[in-house]
Amino acid sequence: MPVREAPPHEQGHRGRLRTRLLNAGGDALHDYELLELYLFLAIPRKDVKPIAKALIARFGDLGGVATAPVEQLVQVEGVGEKTAAELRLIQALAERLAHEQVIGRPVISSWSALITYCRTALQHAMTEQFRVLFLDRKNRLIADEVLGKGTIDHAPVYPREIVKRALAHEASALILVHNHPSGDATPSQADIEMTRSLTEVCTPFDIVVHDHLVIARENTASFKTLGLL
Structure with missing residues (x-):
């Protein structure tokens, strides 16, 4: 027709x-x-x-x-x-537009743009995804990689694999980001334990975990703000 x-x-x-x-x-x-x-x-x-x-x-x-x-x-x-x-x-x-606002820029001075970028990438995802933002010594974003994909409530993450990628990028610091498709941005106990484990693994390599952001449909939780880092 x-x-x-x-x-x-x-x-x-x-x-x-x-x-x-x-x-x-x-x-x-x-x-x-x-x-x-x-x-x-x-x-x-x-x-x-x-x-x-x-x-x-x-x-x-x-x-x-x-x-x-x-x-x-x-x-x-x-x-x-x-x-x-x-x-x-x-x-x-x-x-792509949100990424261009943060790549190569110090995350401290472009924090709101960084949050916008993370929310743009993960806010509406229907399954859980774990990303790592790799920063250089001046806290500029040098890479963003998806290191875990999973179901609606779980994405497998391996701290040693994250450190391996950080060393490959010659990164000095990390920001962890993952989403909660359930809509509740509250960090789970598993999130807390994994973050602590990664922090311990990073310490001997002088790699700092600046924050861990949990993205939900309506809001974002920050481990640093919550006193969990």
Whole structure:
């Protein structure tokens, strides 16, 4: 069946959305309206408002849509594999932009940008992921590696493997980051014990663990702030 041409009122709607974006910025638009603007490019000759609203209803918000697996995205009426792949591009772009704000910069002076980067990468992940940020002697971020992936509530982590990677990067300090897909950022006892074990393993190599961040959907917990480091 041929794709129907967008009628004039739809074209006018698209123009009005673009004008609002240009004049007032993204904050002036709802999540589904921003998604509409993106879908205009992926599906140029179709009314995409119902698709945008269905995606937000299914996945909660833009972050949920951008990180949803392709096999779940295509279950939404009107979303094919091509559109699903292009939706995943949103997350890739967001992570790249956030990464550019922190790479090579001292983490102390760009801490809020670092938190934004970590949250962008992990806030909406549906399974647990353990990342390590490697810092040089000036506390500049030199690398970010995923060293553990797992289930919804567990990602295997091996302290000696982390130290091995730190030595390979000639890192002087580390920031540990992992997510809690359950939505509760409270560190678990296993998180606490693993962090203590890693700190002990790092000590002979003069590698400092600056912090361990736990990312949840709505908030972030810091071991340092909580007095656990």
